[in-house]
Amino acid sequence: MQKRTGILFYPGMILLLAVLLFPLLWQFVASIKPPSELFGDEAFRFYTSNPSLENYELVFTLRPFATYMWNSTVVAVLTTVYCIVIASFAAFAIARLHFPGKSLVLGLVLAVSMFPQIATIAPIFMFMDSVDLTNSWIGLVIPYTTFALPLAIWNLTTFYRKIPADLEEAAKIDGATIMQTFWKVFFPLAVPGTFTTAILVFIAAWNEFLFALTINTEEAWKTVPVGIALFQGQFTVPWGEIAAASVIVTIPLVIMVLIFQRRIIDGITSGAVKE
């Protein structure tokens, strides 16, 4: 950490950033190029002399992209809220209460987070189909719990553990019940951790592909990843529109990452790194 920066440091850093960010830059350039410049000799130019927003317009007029965005937002928000609420109780119990079988529960949660999605999809699809929940928001929120809930419980448990035990004891001495301790002492202190976990769950749900691909197949119910992946052109791949759609989806995520950078890093590393 305290290492000083050498001569090669900044050029190295710039190279690293260039490699990481180039695809995004290229996608942006492609999104403002007119179709004719996406192919042929001009395909490799880093700039365009005729920038246009036509692709952005097409994404919303030719395709139901706004619908995709709305579906993704609703599904991701519902999943996040539902999982965070029930995971908060579970995490508090695992981190702060004494009862037998705790490690077993935690082990189970960890094991479930390792389950491959493909191994659950057949029964989930058949169930959703038989109760007519395919092509609906709930039809995705329910299966999304498979990965979102273990993620939430795991992260929140780490945050609840970090809260000093003294507070718990003080609350106990003052005669607070377990629920009072949870609501008045722990939950307020865990708000930052809860928020961090919510961001991670939201990103995971927003990015999900396999369930969305199989369960919501109608145009009006597709989510963003499925919608974009299935953009079809009549003769060629509509790269310009794909690029514009990608830029639209990427910008909010980039902003989110910029604002919550510290928290996200906390969140993804908290389970893996022992302090």
Add this chain to the structure above:
Amino acid sequence: MKKPLLDEKRMGALLLFPSLITILVIAIWPVLRSFWISLHDVRLNNPTKTQVHADYGINLEKFSEVYPVLKRNLDAAAGEAEPDVKQELTALKERAEKVNGRLMNDPDIARKLEQVDELLLEGDPVPEELRTATLTKETADEIMADLKEIRDVLSRLAEEKKLKDDTLSGLGRGLSESVIEPNFVGLGYYVKLIKDKRMWDALENTFVFTVISVSLELILGLAIAIFINRKFFGRGMVRAAVLVPWAIPTVISALMWKFMFDGQNGIVAKWFETIGLVSDMGELLTTKFGSMFAIIFADVWKTTPFMALLLLAGLQTIPRSLYEAADVDGASKLRQFIHITLPMLKSTILVALLFRTLDAFRIFDLVYVLTGGGPANATETISIYAYKTMFAQMNFGEGSALSVVVFLCVALISGVFVKLLGADLISDGRGK
């Protein structure tokens, strides 16, 4: 102080209840159910095989759709046929009536059939509980024998051109399909899969992809972590930039790379051709080697940053004093790395490797979008193969067997890592 209504043990159970029940219903049950489905011949494109059937049964919707038409057509055909054919057709009609009579003998089935008839007449959808009825094995055997006879005679007559058209033989086939047989096949699919070259190829592809991309991600990630583990200008921005590839949906990054790897207009393909990495731009997505390289490259781009952040967090927990002491003792940077950094990072590396390996092994979306498993199945991973079997061929039994194979592999991999990590992984954190 009054004793609380619920002690900690009960309260703990109560607080855990919603999460545990959700996990049970949404993750554990489906996995067990997948295994159960994999023992059955379940096909969503075949009306009598859409579910697991342990018993014999009859598809009442199908029966009452076909039976009256068949009877009417048999009458009509008999009316204009030669005497010998006429005799056969009349006999068949009697047989069909016998089957109907047998079904009507059962008051439950008779009631259901009546309701189904009514619904069909109105053109209303038939609800699930009316659609099928269970039969005893004896009844089913008898009915099946009769229906088989009807089907066989009609198709023979059709072949001998003694019928005006194919409608009757089609109806005969349709009626015989209304009987539902138990579709238990036991371990049949697993036996078939063991001999299936495509599955072994898919496993090999998955394995190659996992090993190469995870090793590259670990090496590059460690290098980047060490590289940025210092104070420098713009550190926050760099860390945010590093997070971007991790945060954008895999599908979007797959599309970005598909565009850049494109054989005619892809800029990265062109660069690779220029520096001689590939002999022709088109090779990247059209050859076995090229396409595997392409998915590994895209995955490394997306996940190395994530790996680097995990390792960076680990690096920051190593006390600085260890390095200072080593410096005083005159240890070289390399020795410091081998004797301090690596051992101190061991559990972080193992945890990161565990999650990355599992993710890589389960990979679906990147491959689905970037190559679709092609060319010629060269990049087909085991999850892709399972998906195609289930949703393109509608063969849920065999697809589930494949997905169970993925599950078993994942369990095996986690088992190995958990053994290496020991109780560290889920220790309850209070012991310290």
